[in-house]
Amino acid sequence: MPRRVLISDALSPAAIAIFKDRGVEVDFQPALGKDKEKLASIVGGFDGLAIRSDTKVTAEVLEKATRLKVIGRAGIGVDNVDIAAATAKGVIVMNTPFGNSITTAEHAIALMFALARQIPTADASTQAGKWEKKRFMGVEITGKVMGLIGCGNIGSIVAARASGLHMHVIAYDPFLSPERAQDLDVEKVDLDSLLARADVISLHTPLTAQTKNILSAATLAKTKKGVRIINCARGGLVDEQALRALLDSGHVAGAAFDVFVDEPAKENPLFGHPNVVCTPHLGASTSEAQENVALQIAEQMSDYLTRGAVSNAVNFPSITAEEAPKLRPFIALSEYLGSFAGQLVDSGVTKVTIIYEGAVTELKTKALTASVIAGLLRPMLADVSVVSAPAVAKERGIVIDEVSRAADGDYESLITLVVETETEERRIAGTVFHAGKPRIISVNTIDVDALIAPAMIYVSNEDKPGFIGRFTSMLGAAGINIATFALGRDREGGSAIALVAVDETAPETVLAEVKRLPGVKEVKALSF
Structure with a gap:
């Protein structure tokens, strides 16, 4: 039976031609994405679904997609696809992470000029027959400080353009290494320093739990008077109400938003x-x-449907059908280890070492390493996939070392992740038991035995009597139900850790209360 692809958003004729040239049948319905019910009624007859942003691939749509094998998003953002539901059905979700980078960076620079010279309002005034030359007093860009929140693929292009305009570029990005910053001629700073110094702030970071409202009422109040703020990244990075108040007061000189x-x-x-x-x-x-991402997604989807090749998948690495059954639980473990570390580190990652011991060394460890790095970066960079993660890490100057060796302990297979930052080192180890369920078996050399759960609390504390009772009572009083509770310590009266699986994510107010308990060193809410 020939492979069939449904295109439910506008895609160029050249992209359609790529599918047909590769022997893939195409049903091109560019307005279908706006009709969720009709999409759900016909999607079951297709192997592939090619989309842009109008199509919303919900769990309900996927429920009807009995034949679907791959979803291709022509663009970077996949927030219009239910990734968890697609993964559960074994549907690969692909995107084109780098096709829009230059265009988006150029738009940010264009908005900066529009703000600096008040071009939109000056245009409207002039075309209305007014000649308000004195009203539209602008500012020069030359010599000003450009502050980038996020200096990844798009942010680095903005940095280069801003440097070419003779601006001084500073950047806040926990994953930007000093070496990469030097190569970009960017000064790496903390967030407070950026807020205090930047004449222009441009956001280039995904929307995650850590970056939501990164420019909140509190942080916006720390900005330099007269700052101009540009957001071409994601809605939700800036508290829009708080920004409006500071625009009204005159503290913020201007804002340009595309999202x-x-x-x-x-x-x-x-x-x-x-x-x-x-x-x-x-x-x-x-x-x-638009042409670039359309051609790229057509090539990727065709290669997968006709040859089994996987490129830029956000929910699965490149592995063969024969390797999959053995590798899948270790892929899950690898991503959990990376995500665990990524949610703990608070400063720029400089080096990652992954140590494979025992039987796992006979598997495709490159796929496992990609899963570790994706898990590590995703808390800050939501759009990172197992395919793009190694390149993103390299772009940020993060050194990645893989070590393979024979088993030397109680476990048939063991994966140990060591993450080095500018200020600390984190070491987390895990294994997969015969039932195929990943487990964390040590954190910072302290032995523990914990199953991974969707919502967890990690606590590091001094090993003193009474802590567990106070801690669990506090959770109970907050209405947080404990599913499992794993403990470990290095020695009596020394350092201890707790890994607690809970039924729902613990609020920040509860974590703050736990942090105030005697002997507590660190508290983190983890989500997997």
Whole structure:
């Protein structure tokens, strides 16, 4: 039976031709993505689904996709796809992570100029027959400080363009190594320093639990008076109400937004302010970028459907059908280890060492390493996949070492992750038992035996009597149910850890209370 692909958003004729040239049948319905019910009614007859942003691939749509093998997103963002539901059904989700980078970076620079010279309002005034030359007094860009929140693929392009404009570029990015910053001619700083010094702040980070409202009322209050703020990344990175208040007070001189908390944005707190420039999510909207991502996703999907090759998958590494059954539980373990470490580290990662011991060394450890790195980076860089993670890590100057050796202990297979940052080292080890369930068996050389759960609490504390009772009572009083409780210590009266699986994510208020308990060194809510 020939492979069939449904295209439910606009895609270029050249992309359609790629499918057909590879022997893949195409049903091109560019308006279908806006009709979720009709999409669900016909998606079951296709092996592949090619989309842009209009199509929402929900769990309900996937439930009807009995034949579907791959979803291809022409672009980087996959927040319109239920990744968990797709993974559960064995559907690979691909994107094109680098096709829009230059276009989005250029849009950020364009918005900076629009703000600096008040171009939109000056244009409207002039075309209305006014000649308000004195009203539109601009500022020069040359010599100003550009502050980047996020200096990955797009942020680094903005940095290069800003440097070419003779701006001084500073960046806040925990994953930016000093060496990479030097190569980019960027000064790496902490967030408070960036807020205090930047004349222009441009955001280039995904929306994650750590970055949501990274420019909140509190952090916006720390900005330099007269700052201009640009967001071409994701809605939700900036508290829009708080920003409006500072625009009204004159503390913030201007803001330019291409993305909003609610899209399409019919109403927004920023709308109507004379010093605000807004565009309707145009970051990727150039003919070159649209063509690039369309061609790329057509090639990737065709290669998978006709040859089994996997490229830029966000939910699965490149492995063969024969390798999959043995490798799958270790892939899960690897991502858990990386995610665990990524949620603990608070400063820039400089080096990652992954030690494979025993039978696991006979498997494809490159896929496991990619899963570790993806898990490590994803808490800060949500769009990182197991395919793109090694390249993203290299881009940030993170050194990755793999060590394989014979088993030397109680476990048939053991994976140990060592993460070195600018200020600390974290060491986490895990294994897979015969039932195929990954387990954490040590944290920072302290032995523990813990199953991974979707929501967990990690506590490091002094080994003193009474701590467990106070801790569990505090959770109980907050209505947080404990599923499992794993303990470990290095010696009597020394350092101890607790890994607690809970039924729901612990609120920050509860974590703050736990942190105040006597002897507690560190408390983190973990999600997997």
